[in-house]
Amino acid sequence: MSACILVLNCGSSSIKFALFDADTLDTHHAAIWRGEILAIGSGHATVREQAGVPTAVALDAAQPYHAALLEIRTRAREWIDGRHLAAVAHRVVHGGSKYVAPTRVTLPVLAELQGYIPLAPLHQPFALEAIGTFLEEHPDVPQVACFDTAFHHTIPQVERMLPLPYALSERGLRRYGFHGLSYEYMAHALPIRHGGMAKGRTIVAHLGSGASLCAMQDLASVATTMGFSALDGLMMGTRCGAVDPGVVLHLMEVDKLSLDQVGHLLYHASGLLGVSGVSADPRALLPLEDQNERCRLALALYVRRIVREIGALVAVLGGLDMLVFTAGIGEHNAVVRERVMAALTYLGVVADTAANAEHAPVVSAPQSRMLVAVEPTNEEWVAARHALACKQGG
Secondary structure, three states: OOEEEEEEEEOOOOEEEEEEEHHHOOOOOOOOEEEEEEOOOOOOOEEEEOOOOOEEOOOOOOOHHHHHHHHHHHHHHHHHOOOEEEEEEEEEOOOOOOOOOOEEOOHHHHHHHHOOHHHOOOOHHHHHHHHHHHHHHOOOOOEEEEEOOHHHHHOOHHHHOOOOOHHHHHOOOOOOOOOHHHHHHHHHHHHHHHHHHHHOEEEEEEEOOOEEEEEEEOOEEEEEOOOOOOOOOOOOOOOOOOOOHHHHHHHHHOOOOOHHHHHHHHHHOOHHHHHHOOOOOHHHHHHHOOOOHHHHHHHHHHHHHHHHHHHHHHHHHOOOOEEEEEHHHHHHOHHHHHHHHHOOHHHOOOEOHHHHHOOOOEOEOOOOOOEEEEOOOOHHHHHHHHHHHHHHOO
16 A cells, blocks of 8 residues: 655644655655645635635634644545555644754653744644644554754854853753755755755745745755744744844833733734735735835835845855745745845846746856855655654654
């Protein structure tokens, strides 16, 4: 009987899912079935499978997230179609200092991972709810946690440390880094497409609703823009990125915002949405730039923060051989890429305008001093591969 791996990527109001054929996983990166459930808990949830159109899905209003998981399980059974479900892989954002490799989750491990919920409140509790649900429903099927922080365990100690009292670092207050599954896929895919150049000084820009940069040397992470939490670094769709901590103190002391209110502001009401007042999506803001100053400023600040952080990582690397764009905005928004490249001419970047407009694998011109690439990410495939390895390893 052939085997398959189910992969779940859980956010606070959405769940992405994918099913992979375990027998052909190393040679075929495409899922045999994938999709997502969106707007969970809103009363207007939708489900989209394959490349289809989203359709309404009724979820139990009392337990919408649990209902969404059961909906995925029901639909997955049709696609599994007699195959053996070898494992379920879960993207878990935070593994703390302890979990630096994919791990089969038991109840004691699940309890430990719940301790990291405050470090990743947008994702951690929902991934753990999915693991708990599937542990209960399918106790004989391995549940494998694949950690977004794990790829960055190679960064040197000086990059891990925060300039706070040393005793706090001993309690786990340090820089961890995120989007590790995406960067791990880049470490796999870039040498296949670009050969030995990928092993040089590379910066990968994961630009989606969440965003970060990773500086890689010899395909390993040496520095990244996200730190202790997924709030740090670049400006994002609704998250602020790096901000003077004095602003947080001011909001609490002068504006008397509660801890929950500050958290909501930083995670859900900042970034592109907060500055523009219109949308968290650059696609919605770009047509409005000429008539809406806040939209123009939001996009200008978004690009400026990317360029500024690239400069910092170039300094850490001692130069740059390759810049790679990935994730939703990085892969599909030619205007954002064009503006970033235009600001990097001091590094010798020369854009190929036609290639960039077509989202080609290489968007720099032949005379560019460095290669600028676009590479689709595939976090689900990485997770499936890890889950299969954990299963085979017992």
